[in-house]
C-alpha cells in the first residue's frame with residue numbers, strides 16, 4: 001500500500017484486489033484534488049476507475065467516498081454495494097456518448113432532471129455548465145452537429161451538471177485531434193479546480209497540466225505516487241522514467257522568460273494560454289535537447305545552466321547526466337563518446353545549454 005493511501009484527509013479511498021485483471025492497488029484522493037493515474041496500456045487504470053464507478057466488484061476490498069462506503073467485499077462475499085447511479089460518481093471516457101436525439105442543453109440537463117430537479121432549474125444548471133466549457137451558444141444544437149472536441153466539452157458539462165462528488169476521466173483527450181486537445185485541456189483545468197477527480201492517462205502532459213498528484217500504475221500496482229512535478233522530474237519507476245524524466249523548472253513568468261526563486265532565467269516558447277505577468281509557470285524540456293560543455297558557450301537564443309554533475313547512468317544508447325544547478329536538478333542525455341571526450345565524472349562543473357525553441361513554457 002502506498003503512503004498516500006493511508007492519508008487521513010482523503011475524500012476517496014480505494015483498496016482492492018481484482019485477481020482476474022491482475023490488480024492489487026490502493027489509492028487516496030483529497031477533497032478537490034485531481035489525481036492522475038499514469039501508466040501503460042493494460043496497467044489497470046480503467047479497472048481502478050471501474051471499481052470506483054461500481055461497474056465491477058473487487059474480490060477483496062473497499063471503496064469509500066467521504067463517510068459513505070460504496071463497495072465492501074471480503075474474499076468474494078459482498079458486504080456493501082451501492083448501485084452505480086447512487087454513488088454520485090461521474091465517469092467520462094474518450095467517447096463523448098451524448099444522446100444523439102437530444103439538444104446539447106437537454107444532454108447537459110439530463111443528470112439534474114434524472115435526480116428530480118425541476119425543468120427550469122435543470123436548464124439553468126445546464127446553461128451554467130455549458131458556459132463553463134465555453135459552449136453556451138450551442139445549447140440549442142443537436143448533439144450530432146458538434147465537432148469531436150465540442151462533443152467532449154458537452155460531455156464534461158453533462159458529467160459536472162450531475163454534481164458528482166468524484167469525477168472519473170478515462171483518457172478524455174485521447175480521441176481528439178492534437179490541435180483540439182490543448183483547448184479542452186485548458187477548459188478542463190478550469191472546471192476541475194474544485195472538483196475531486198481521478199484522471200486515467202498515459203499522456204504526461206495531461207498529468208502535468210491537470211493533476212495535483214500522480215499515481216504511476218504498472219502491472220496492477222501503484223508503483224510510485226506523489227506531487228506531479230516531483231514524480232515527473234525525478235521519476236523512480238521504470239514507466240515514469242521512460243515517459244517523463246523531463247526537466248521541469250518552476251518559476252515566475254516575466255513576460256519573455258521564467259525566473260526561478262534562486263534567480264535562474266529560462267527562455268522558451270509558451271504553449272496554450274500565455275501565462276500572465278508574475279504568475280507561476282513551468283518550463284519543460286527533454287534531456288535529449290540539452291548539450292553539455294565544459295565551459296560557458298555564449299550565443300542566444302540559448303539557455304545556459306551551470307551544473308555540478310552528480311550522476312551518470314546508462315539510458316539505452318545514451319548516458320543520462322544529472323546534477324544540481326542553482327537549486328534545480330537537471331538532466332542531459334549525451335552519447336558515451338561525449339562522456340569520454342568531456343571526461344564527465346561526478347563532481348565536475350559543466351555548462352548545460354538548451355535552445356529556447358526546445359523549451360515549452362506552460363502557465364501552471
Ligand SMILES: Nc1ncnc2c1ncn2[C@@H]1O[C@H](COP(=O)(O)OP(=O)(O)OP(=O)(O)O)[C@@H](O)[C@H]1O
Pocket residue numbers: 020021022039040041042043044045046047048200202
Ligand atoms: N472487460 C474486461 N474483462 C476482462 N479483462 C479485462 C477487461 N478489461 C480489461 N481487462 C484486463 O485487465 C487488465 C487491466 O486493464 P485496464 O483496462 O484496467 O488497463 P488500463 O491501464 O486502463 O489500460 P488502457 O490504457 O489500455 O485502457 C489488463 O490485463 C486487461 O487485459
